[in-house]
Amino acid sequence: MFNEKTAKTILTEGKKVLITTNAQKEIGIILEKKEKATESANTITIYKVKTAAGLIKWVSLAALETLDTSIMSEETDLEIVWPKITLSSAFQELLVQEKETMPLYKEPPAVNLSADEIFTMFYNSEVYIKQQSVEEIKEILKGFKEVFLYCVHTCILYKEERAFYEEYLYPKTTKILQTYGLTHILRMLLIMRRVQPTLNLSREHMEYMGECIRSFLFFLQMNESSLLDSIKENRDPQDAAPENDVPCATSSDTRHD
Numbered sequence: 441m442f443n444e445k446t447a448k449t450i451l452t453e454g455k456k457v458l459i460t461t462n463a464q465k466e467i468g469i470i471l472e473k474k475e476k477a478t479e480s481a482n483t484i485t486i487y488k489v490k491t492a493a494g495l496i497k498w499v500s501l502a503a504l505e506t507l508d509t510s511i512m513s514e515e516t517d518l519e520i521v522w523p524k525i526t527l528s529s530a531f532q533e534l535l536v537q538e539k540e541t542m543p544l545y546k547e548p549p550a551v552n553l554s555a556d557e558i559f560t561m562f563y564n565s566e567v568y569i570k571q572q573s574v575e576e577i578k579e580i581l582k583g584f585k586e587v588f589l590y591c592v593h594t595c596i597l598y599k600e601e602r603a604f605y606e607e608y609l610y611p612k613t614t615k616i617l618q619t620y621g622l623t624h625i626l627r628m629l630l631i632m633r634r635v636q637p638t639l640n641l642s643r644e645h646m647e648y649m650g651e652c653i654r655s656f657l658f659f660l661q662m663n664e665s666s667l668l669d670s671i672k673e674n675r676d677p678q679d680a681a682p683e684n685d686v687p688c689a690t691s692s693d694t695r696h697d
Contacts, residue, residue: 451487451504454569456658458505459489466491467661470504471569490662522636522646523654525629528661530668538623545600547608551621552670556614558625559584562659580652588628589613591635592620596627622667629657 451457451470459468472488487504490496527535553561563581567574597605609616632653641649660667 459491459499460503461499469569522650523657525632527626528664530664531626534671535623535626542598542600547604548619552673553621554618555588555620555625556617558622562656565659585617589616591628591631592616592624596624596631622671
């Protein structure tokens, strides 16, 4: 638990935290903080937080802990702390179901939320939290789109997808971003550790990229329900893939080429 002096330094807007209310712990992010007068004429700091479920509420300092991100990181060959990319079971299941449908693949299924729209959602979320950093966030958004297009072109498409991509999509970058959706973004994230050395980035840029990926992973975590709902809305129940025993994807075993 923090004292008020330490909290003022550590618990700032945009900080990812663990929120404890009613004996439940959930991940969230600080949106705002303000001073509140108490009955004893003292003032305390209260925090406006958004939970992973999308709930926004005010909580006291006693309800907050910093989120330990060390278990979410690993060192690269350059000894740079890099996000350990582990998808939720729901996201993993989504990728498994998609892989099972590949033998019947003819063209990309329509998506309710395109990759372009999801990246824009991330942009809006970051701007809401860091309103003073709009230009920086625009550059981050541009970088994510460039890496996504690079991954689509080089390594995340299944062989069944390649013909349609090469005939109808490439090199139309806007169309690629509008055709593919959440599952291709998840594939990109799983392959990032393998792609990272090919980007020829400096140590400084690599560290910055790691922070951006960590923020994007947190965004996916916070918006998981709505992103999955957009998939369900677009899927006919009778087209659901059969439940076979297929290993779940992880950042170390995904390969599509």
